Amino acid sequence: MVRDITREAAAFADDKGDGLLHVFVPHATAGIAIIETGAGSDDDLLTAIDDVLPTDDRWRHRHGSRGHGRDHVLPAFVAPYATLPVVGGQIALGTWQSICLVDPNGDNATRQVRFSFLQG
Known part of the structure; x- marks a missing residue:
């Protein structure tokens, strides 16, 4: 699953x-x-993840659905964090850039995202 969270991040940074x-x-x-x-x-990102980290039985971590061990390896490839510049309350993203939550784990549909801000 890839979920665009740019709107939520922008609302947090707004003021x-x-x-x-x-x-x-x-x-x-x-x-x-x-x-x-x-x-x-x-x-394309999900396809690339499937190519690099296939959902087969090669993984030692085996609880959950088939291939779930690869889900636990994902954060080594797609870090669980990002830090972005904010100028005048606006996230300084490029024209086509979005902030996305990436999680191929279908066993747990509930996810939290934490935003924090360093004034500067």
Whole structure:
């Protein structure tokens, strides 16, 4: 699953001025990616994850659905955090960049995202 959380991040940063927005997901199978969405890149990311980390029986971590061990390896490839510059309360993303929660773990649909801000 790739879920665009840019709107939620922007709402959090809206009245903060200049500084750094830190986005963190406290889950063992999730990461934060800065990617383009809506043009197929989110699906391409999931395909790339499947290519690099297939859902087969090679994983030692075996509880949950088949191939679930790869979900626990994902944060080594898609970090569970991102830090972004904020200027005048606006996240300084590129034209096509979005902040996305990435989690291929279908065993748990509930996820939290934590935002924090360092004034600067």
